[in-house]
Amino acid sequence: MNDANQSGHAIPWFTDFAEGPLWYVAATVFVFGVLWRIVGLLALGRGEDKSVPKQSGMAGGIKAILLHSVPHGGFFTHTAFHVIAGYMFHIGLFALLFFAAPHVDFLRERVLGFGWTPLPDWAFIVAAQISFAGLILLWVRRVADPVIRRLKDAHDYIGSGLTFLVMLTGCFALQESRPVLAGIHMFTVDIWLIYFPFSRLMHAFTFLFSRYYTGAFYGRRGVTP
Amino acid sequence: MVRNTGIAVLCRAVFVCFVFSLLTVFSIDVNPASAQSPAGRDVSQGESLNGAVPGNTTGGVSDSEFWRQVRSGAAGGLVPLVQSQGDEWSRWRGPLQTYGGWILAVVVGIILIYFAIRGRMRIEGGRTGMVIPRFSLTQRVAHWVIAILFVILGLSGLAIMFGRFVLIPVFGKDGFAAIASLSLQAHNLFGPLFVPAVIALFITFLRGNGFKMHDLKWIMKGGGFFGVHASSEKYNFGEKSWFWWAILTGIALSVTGLIMVLPGLGFERGTMQIANVIHTAAAILFMAVGIGHMYVGTIGIEGALEGMTRGTVDVNWAKEHHDMWYEQHADEATPDVAAAEAQAADGKV
Numbered sequence: 001m002n003d004a005n006q007s008g009h010a011i012p013w014f015t016d017f018a019e020g021p022l023w024y025v026a027a028t029v030f031v032f033g034v035l036w037r038i039v040g041l042l043a044l045g046r047g048e049d050k051s052v053p054k055q056s057g058m059a060g061g062i063k064a065i066l067l068h069s070v071p072h073g074g075f076f077t078h079t080a081f082h083v084i085a086g087y088m089f090h091i092g093l094f095a096l097l098f099f100a101a102p103h104v105d106f107l108r109e110r111v112l113g114f115g116w117t118p119l120p121d122w123a124f125i126v127a128a129q130i131s132f133a134g135l136i137l138l139w140v141r142r143v144a145d146p147v148i149r150r151l152k153d154a155h156d157y158i159g160s161g162l163t164f165l166v167m168l169t170g171c172f173a174l175q176e177s178r179p180v181l182a183g184i185h186m187f188t189v190d191i192w193l194i195y196f197p198f199s200r201l202m203h204a205f206t207f208l209f210s211r212y213y214t215g216a217f218y219g220r221r222g223v224t225p
Numbered sequence: 226m227v228r229n230t231g232i233a234v235l236c237r238a239v240f241v242c243f244v245f246s247l248l249t250v251f252s253i254d255v256n257p258a259s260a261q262s263p264a265g266r267d268v269s270q271g272e273s274l275n276g277a278v279p280g281n282t283t284g285g286v287s288d289s290e291f292w293r294q295v296r297s298g299a300a301g302g303l304v305p306l307v308q309s310q311g312d313e314w315s316r317w318r319g320p321l322q323t324y325g326g327w328i329l330a331v332v333v334g335i336i337l338i339y340f341a342i343r344g345r346m347r348i349e350g351g352r353t354g355m356v357i358p359r360f361s362l363t364q365r366v367a368h369w370v371i372a373i374l375f376v377i378l379g380l381s382g383l384a385i386m387f388g389r390f391v392l393i394p395v396f397g398k399d400g401f402a403a404i405a406s407l408s409l410q411a412h413n414l415f416g417p418l419f420v421p422a423v424i425a426l427f428i429t430f431l432r433g434n435g436f437k438m439h440d441l442k443w444i445m446k447g448g449g450f451f452g453v454h455a456s457s458e459k460y461n462f463g464e465k466s467w468f469w470w471a472i473l474t475g476i477a478l479s480v481t482g483l484i485m486v487l488p489g490l491g492f493e494r495g496t497m498q499i500a501n502v503i504h505t506a507a508a509i510l511f512m513a514v515g516i517g518h519m520y521v522g523t524i525g526i527e528g529a530l531e532g533m534t535r536g537t538v539d540v541n542w543a544k545e546h547h548d549m550w551y552e553q554h555a556d557e558a559t560p561d562v563a564a565a566e567a568q569a570a571d572g573k574v
Binding site for chain 2: 125128129132133136137140141143144145146147164168171172173174175177178180
């Protein structure tokens with residue numbers, strides 16, 4: 001179990017476990033869990049809307065997807081904070097997830113069989129800093145804002161906390177000097193993947209459906225949501 | 226493995242010989258005058274004049290001149306092979322670790338002793354159920370962002386600075402190597418975020434933190450820590466001092482931290498060594514007072530933490546700790562906690 005990597009450091013069994021059996025279990029739960037949730041959601045369908053359509057529901061749905069991606073309707077002062085911090089976090093996370101060199105290597109070798117050009121090191125670090133800044137800002141506001149604090153429950157904190165841990169352990173492993181650090185990062189990723197389908201992290205896939213549904217519902221009635 | 230080590234040693238020996246050959250050759254070319262006496266005569270003929278070495282034992286260059294060029298890197302435009310300033314940096318760093326560690330230990334010790342004797346400072350009149358808005362949402366966000374960074378940077382910085390002495394006995398050398406690696410990465414990644422956080426802290430808390438004459442009375446009464454009531458406005462002398470202390474050490478940490486984390490900007494090694502010493506000293510000073518602030522704001526004084534979590538404080542807490550501020554805002558006292566929190570969030574404080 002104690003093989004040695006190229007740098008000569010012993011690879012602990014923990015890293016083998018996190019990158020081996022646990023990774024396969026986590027990936028399986030993630031893929032089938034997400035599919036199960038999405039198919040289940042679509043299979044629910046929606047009741048017949050007997051209202052007389054004033055406008056196209058589809059146009060309303062598309063409009064809602066686009067409008068809800070930017071501050072609109074005079075709400076900028078109230079939404080600027082979470083819009084800016086939200087974009088910082090999500091764009092940074094996207095860049096980290098799909099364009100960090102170690103992740104591109106992992107996806108090529110373990111998942112897809114092909115890769116693409118990763119970000120240079122400096123851009124990867126900047127993306128990580130922007131993402132961390134966004135997450136910390138959103139987190140602090142979630143605790144400090146009296147309205148948002150009352151709207152949130154444990155699942156919100158578990159989901160964002162796990163995401164923070166995944167990012168933090170990834171930051172710890174940046175130097176790629178110790179296999180155990182990569183193992184800890186991989187372990188948190190595995191837990192995150194297993195938790196994902198059963199949590200609000202699913203919004204990464206469902207936000208388009210929910211925005212479209214709301215937009216179509218109101219659009220049919222001639223209202224811009 | 227043995228073979229690789231042998232090759233590495235051989236390569237290193239060849240490289241050292243090569244570099245010294247270059248230095249000797251270039252030192253003669255760069256400063257031909259050094260090979261001759263002021264009168265223009267070749268000193269290798271056995272005449273020793275003005276520091277030149279007789280006998281041509283070092284190629285006509287004195288030892289001091291040779292090593293000066295090794296240190297300055299003047300020979301042939303090579304980088305310095307011996308950086309004397311590194312010795313000075315080492316001489317500073319050792320005492321900084323020793324005394325810095327003692328300063329932090331003494332601060333923690335004083336807090337523990339004070340807590341053991343005095344216990345938690347309770348709200349003497351008890352809670353009234355009436356609250357007053359105290360900190361806006363913007364202030365609280367700025368505060369908690371820097372608090373989170375303080376914890377991450379503080380722990381990783383302590384591991385880097387004292388880990389060799391404290392963590393190796395616990396985790397072993399291999400374990401410490403992993404902790405040092407993760408600490409370094411965390412410190413470098415989160416460090417730059419500290420810069421905008423300090424600026425935000427300065428902007429959001431500047432108002433009300435100017436020193437005034439009545440702060441002297443607060444000092445004379447020991448800040449209320451020894452059983453005597455000390456009047457104060459929104460911020461007392463201790464809080465004002467902590468604010469300016471955090472800003473000044475924060476600026477020092479930011480500037481020196483950026484110098485070290487951005488070597489690509491062309492800072493010389495000597496500059497980075499000075500930055501390292503200042504950074505370490507500023508960090509110890511920042512943490513020493515910061516630990517006291519954390520104690521006072523959490524377990525030290527009942528009711529203080531709410532101001533920074535919910536944005537409101539109990540009326541009796543306000544009377545006991547910030548009576549002059551309370552007098553100005555007494556009409557805002559309300560039993561409607563949700564309304565007061567909303568008012569604070571809107572910045573009406």
